Amino acid sequence: MSELVLRSDEGGIATLTLNRPEKRNALNLALWAELDAHADAIAAAGEAIGVVVLRAGGPAFCAGNDLKERGLEAPRKHYQGSIVTKLAELPQPVIVAVQGGCFTGGLELALAGDIIVAGESAHFADTHGKFGLVPIWGMSQRLPRRVGEAKAREMSFTGLPVSGREAARIGLANHCVADGELDAAVRKLAEAIAAQSRHSVFAYKRLYREQADLPLNAGLAHEVFASAGVAPDFAERVARGF
Structure with missing residues (x-):
């Protein structure tokens, strides 16, 4: 089959x-x-x-x-x-x-x-x-x-x-x-x-989903307090020119 x-x-x-x-x-x-x-x-x-x-x-x-x-x-x-x-x-x-x-x-x-x-x-x-x-x-x-x-x-x-x-x-x-x-x-x-940072893209998707129905001020606060932070390969990506 x-x-x-x-x-x-x-x-x-x-x-x-x-x-x-x-x-x-x-x-x-x-x-x-x-x-x-x-x-x-x-x-x-x-x-x-x-x-x-x-x-x-x-x-x-x-x-x-x-x-x-x-x-x-x-x-x-x-x-x-x-x-x-x-x-x-x-x-x-x-x-x-x-x-x-x-x-x-x-x-x-x-x-x-x-x-x-x-x-x-x-x-x-x-x-x-x-x-x-x-x-x-x-x-x-x-x-x-x-x-x-x-x-x-x-x-x-x-x-x-x-x-x-x-x-x-x-x-x-x-x-x-x-x-x-x-x-x-x-x-x-x-x-x-x-080609983008998986860390950034995955974090973006999670934030978009979690903030979808929040009022603006609550969404802004959530973006800060639920942040995944900087990717582990940030320095490496900057050095490569990404």
């Missing part, structure tokens, strides 16, 4: 590829189990991995939850949602590359990323309402934090798709590029992150 999530590492970049293209990378329990194991391994690797790229094989990023498995018992309570959160809370920044459809559960998975890069073929939609479902993997929390309350309500109430270009305009995606340039654009960002 083929792996449903492929992992490759190069230059401090771990790339995870959803590998169920014949099903438009629909999220079944077997795929979730592999994604969970990869997330644990990457977290355990610590600073050996500087950045994670999440992408998908085939023309679509992810059609969402595999509804044919609806009703099957998951290994633990809140299984899928906990894996999305685990990805979102990795110490390493996560870049998500999206081409083609990115629907509902797939969108919730993409929203675990710190940076989303869309190809021009990308289209994002929240179709919970189409199937009479309500979110339990984070859509109602992460989507408005990404695009704002009003746009999130529009997407969730209507189920209408948002193009890659529109996603970049509203802040759902950081960039939209031609499909043929998607891998190169993501690689450029990943290499830039991997």
Whole structure:
């Protein structure tokens, strides 16, 4: 049986590829189990991995939850949602590359990323309402934090798709590029992150997450008192001209 999530590492970049293209990378329990194991391994690797790229094989990023498995018992309570959160809370920044459809559960998975890069073929939609479902993997929390309350309500109430270009305009995606340039654009960002101090980048990600809902003054105080301090290789990096 083929792996449903492929992992490759190069230059401090771990790339995870959803590998169920014949099903438009629909999220079944077997795929979730592999994604969970990869997330644990990457977290355990610590600073050996500087950045994670999440992408998908085939023309679509992810059609969402595999509804044919609806009703099957998951290994633990809140299984899928906990894996999305685990990805979102990795110490390493996560870049998500999206081409083609990115629907509902797939969108919730993409929203675990710190940076989303869309190809021009990308289209994002929240179709919970189409199937009479309500979110339990984070859509109602992460989507408005990404695009704002009003746009999130529009997407969730209507189920209408948002193009890659529109996603970049509203802040759902950081960039939209031609499909043929998607891998190169993501690689450029990943290499830039991997070249930075792991100490600094990991500390930034933690601070951004912890301060997300704090008032300004509380956030400023938290930045000072929760600081990770200067990296051990500060002098060495200065000497090298970083």
